[in-house]
Amino acid sequence: MVDALTEAHRILVERGVFVDARPDSRVLARVRARSARGRVIGTVGTQRPTKTDDVMSDRAVREVLRRKLFRSRRRGRLWHAIPFEDEAELNDYLRDHLRFSRRVEWRVPRARRHNPLFVERAVRFKILEKRSNDGLTSA
């Protein structure tokens, strides 16, 4: 991961901008009913191996900041809602998903899980700026 970030640094011009955006596995995805802004009726976590990968990615970003390859400019988060016709379609989707847990933690009984369903997840991003090569330090 640090290799990839070092490559990004290499191909950027001085003070060029680097963006790292990923689903935020620290935050549970919310299952909403009826609309993307509907009531939260369940949550979906992230699989443990993916969480571990995300921690490694975070560590790699911290490492290139420590090496003074980049400086941090801004960070933020956006939310993205994925629609599903019903619970069966959502379960099919989760069955093969590489990031999400395989099952929903429902907060309401089945009778109150009104369709359609929307899985809203957080995507976090960091905007970094390439620092002068003069500031480079070894690992």
Next chain:
Amino acid sequence: MFPGGLGYLRPPAEIELGAYGLDLRGLRVADIGTGEGRLALGAARDAASVLAVDPDRGALARGRAEARRQGVSNVKFSEGAAQSLRLPDASFDVVIFSWTL
């Protein structure tokens, strides 16, 4: 369902790029791990040029087809891996890793 194909499972490019708050006008952008070019094609609306890099040839082919369909001519799709980019030093103003690290 998923009327926009698999790209529908990710935020629309204009939403994600808008959240970044970057002014891409006239800039050279590299979208590394582009997949089918969702963000690359979005960035191409403002950027001078976009290089869309991914190791998946099939995804790149779909991205090229979508670029043709949209009439986008300032995106180039190229096979490659983030860890070893065969690109010159200091050749981009913006590098994006979205769902890549």
